[in-house]
Amino acid sequence: MLRFVSALTCALVLAATGAAAQTPSAAERAQALELYRHIVQLDTSVEGARTPEAAAYLADQFRAAGIPAEDIHVLPHGATAALLVRYRGDGSGGRPILLLGHLDVVPAHRSDWERDPFTLVEENGFFFGRGSLDNKAGVANIAATVIALRREGFRPTRDLVVWFSGDEETSGETTRELLSQHRDLIADAEFALNSDAGGGQLSEAGAPLFFFLQTAEKTYASFTFTARNPGGHSSAPRADNAIYDLADALERLRAFQFPVMWNDTTIGAFRASSAVTAGEEGAAMLRFAENPGDRRAARILSANPHISTLMRTTCVATMLAAGHAENALPQSATATVNCRIFPGVPVAEVQAQLQRIAGAGIAVAPIDQSFASDASPLRADVMSAVTHAAQARVPGIPVAPYMEAGATDGVFFRSAGIPTYGVGGVFIRSEDEFSHGLNERVPVESFYGGLAHWRVLLTTLAGPH
Numbered sequence: 001m002l003r004f005v006s007a008l009t010c011a012l013v014l015a016a017t018g019a020a021a022q023t024p025s026a027a028e029r030a031q032a033l034e035l036y037r038h039i040v041q042l043d044t045s046v047e048g049a050r051t052p053e054a055a056a057y058l059a060d061q062f063r064a065a066g067i068p069a070e071d072i073h074v075l076p077h078g079a080t081a082a083l084l085v086r087y088r089g090d091g092s093g094g095r096p097i098l099l100l101g102h103l104d105v106v107p108a109h110r111s112d113w114e115r116d117p118f119t120l121v122e123e124n125g126f127f128f129g130r131g132s133l134d135n136k137a138g139v140a141n142i143a144a145t146v147i148a149l150r151r152e153g154f155r156p157t158r159d160l161v162v163w164f165s166g167d168e169e170t171s172g173e174t175t176r177e178l179l180s181q182h183r184d185l186i187a188d189a190e191f192a193l194n195s196d197a198g199g200g201q202l203s204e205a206g207a208p209l210f211f212f213l214q215t216a217e218k219t220y221a222s223f224t225f226t227a228r229n230p231g232g233h234s235s236a237p238r239a240d241n242a243i244y245d246l247a248d249a250l251e252r253l254r255a256f257q258f259p260v261m262w263n264d265t266t267i268g269a270f271r272a273s274s275a276v277t278a279g280e281e282g283a284a285m286l287r288f289a290e291n292p293g294d295r296r297a298a299r300i301l302s303a304n305p306h307i308s309t310l311m312r313t314t315c316v317a318t319m320l321a322a323g324h325a326e327n328a329l330p331q332s333a334t335a336t337v338n339c340r341i342f343p344g345v346p347v348a349e350v351q352a353q354l355q356r357i358a359g360a361g362i363a364v365a366p367i368d369q370s371f372a373s374d375a376s377p378l379r380a381d382v383m384s385a386v387t388h389a390a391q392a393r394v395p396g397i398p399v400a401p402y403m404e405a406g407a408t409d410g411v412f413f414r415s416a417g418i419p420t421y422g423v424g425g426v427f428i429r430s431e432d433e434f435s436h437g438l439n440e441r442v443p444v445e446s447f448y449g450g451l452a453h454w455r456v457l458l459t460t461l462a463g464p465h
Contacts, residue, residue, distance in 0.1 A: 023452065028148045035058070035139075037120045039136050042057075044105050051081055054103045055082060055164065056074055058164065059083055059085070062085050065151055067150060071085060082103070082165045084164075088159050091159075093157025093462055096186065097159075097190065097192070098193065098413065099161065099192070100164075100192050100195060101138045102135050105135075108130035108440075113438055132440050134436065135168070135195060135424075137424075138196055138424050141195065143162070145454040145458060157464060158462050161186050165409050168409050189418055191418060192420040194421060194422045194424070195424045196410070197410060198402075199427065199428065200394070200427030200428070200446075201427070201429075202443075204431065210276075210399075211398070212402045213401050215403070215422070216263065217414070219345070219371065222368065224336060224337070224363075225246060225335045225337055227243070227245040227363075230331065231331035233329065235327075243330050245362065249358040260298045263344070263375045265375045265402065266310050266311070266403055267288075268289075271286065274289060281301065284301050310405070313339060314340050315339040317335045320335050321335075337354065341372065343374050343403070344375070345372070347372050371411050378401060385461045388456055408422070410422065425449065426442055
């Protein structure tokens with residue numbers, strides 16, 4: 001998970017305009033903490049392989065809350081597993097809403113951490129633990145909210161379908177299998193709310209700045225560049241050398257920039273950020289939002305790599321392998337090139353462009369299957385509900401769309417025609433964001449605030465009006 005691009009938020013100076021208006025009950029906080037503590041203690045990385053235990057544990061909690069057993073599905077997949085739960089509504093509000101999270105985490109080793117990564121530790125105003133942010137806070141918030149609503153007798157106006165995948169951090173196969181083989185379980189969902197993206201940004205001093213709503217993700221695709229020739233003895237160098245040929249191709253790639261692009265999400269993000277971004281960059285954001293494609297504005301924004309990635313497809317060399325002996329000319333040389341493709345651009349189109357850059361003597365090939373998706377539309381009902389939820393916690397806080405440069409399970413749902421919105425309820429400072437890193441953490445009160453966030457979202461979008 002990559003929550004959002006910090007370069008668009010580091011200059012924000014908006015102060016909080018009010019206190020939280022929603023307070024979860026003591027019982028709901030206790031239930032959420034117990035869920036959170038239990039799933040964090042399970043090593044659900046590919047090394048720990050305890051994701052099936054996490055899925056089974058949460059299935060038991062949903063059953064205990066009164067969700068019928070036939071609406072709870074633990075779906076095994078190799079060494080992992082996913083969980084799907086249907087909270088049935090009366091159907092008056094429309095098609096189902098998907099609620100997304102993921103149970104798995106990236107590996108963490110005790111020798112590297114200050115604390116046991118698989119024990120939830122509360123210290124200095126934070127919850128520490130692997131997955132405490134990515135994404136077990138979201139999982140616990142969704143599960144605790146659905147369980148609380150069920151126990152209170154809340155009858156949604158549409159089905160709420162909880163989907164906790166089992167391998168978002170690796171292959172995403174559990175979600176891909178859901179969409180290809182178990183599509184009936186999600187009953188033609190209208191849209192999805194993803195806890196693994198979006199969220200609130202805090203200033204360095206801890207003041208709420210912005211709430212970011214993720215509505216698009218760049219497509220992740222990797223390719224190999226491979227040069228080959230007969231090789232020979234290093235004492236007799238040839239004019240054609242696989243390493244040099246590959247280096248020439250990579251130099252051409254280094255000098256190449258894909259064209260500037262934009263969509264409703266990036267325009268909305270630039271417009272919102274321009275108001276609180278100082279200097280030339282802020283002015284360029286506004287000029288680009290008002291006149292998409294403005295060359296001077298694009299040139300200024302492109303100088304910042306964190307902003308440039310929001311404006312175009314990017315491809316960069318990340319790995320090299322070449323040669324077979326120090327006293328032999330290389331018979332092959334290969335580079336891995338990783339691309340983050342702008343929404344709506346076909347992967348094949350990018351591969352063709354890379355081949356033109358590399359030249360006829362270099363073979364360009366995809367490493368794995370990629371999943372491209374368009375940006376989700378800025379639905380009025382979702383935008384309104386998210387604004388309501390964010391401003392219930394921080395009155396007046398701005399809500400802005402953004403595009404993820406990384407990737408979540410959301411890309412698979414968008415590819416399958418289900419608009420997906422990153423609406424995670426955690427507010428956090430950029431300097432405390434340690435997803436995938438050491439000493440991962442979440443502010444304690446931000447975790448509990450996520451309960452209010454999800455309750456407002458679900459009752460607004462699936463409650464009686």
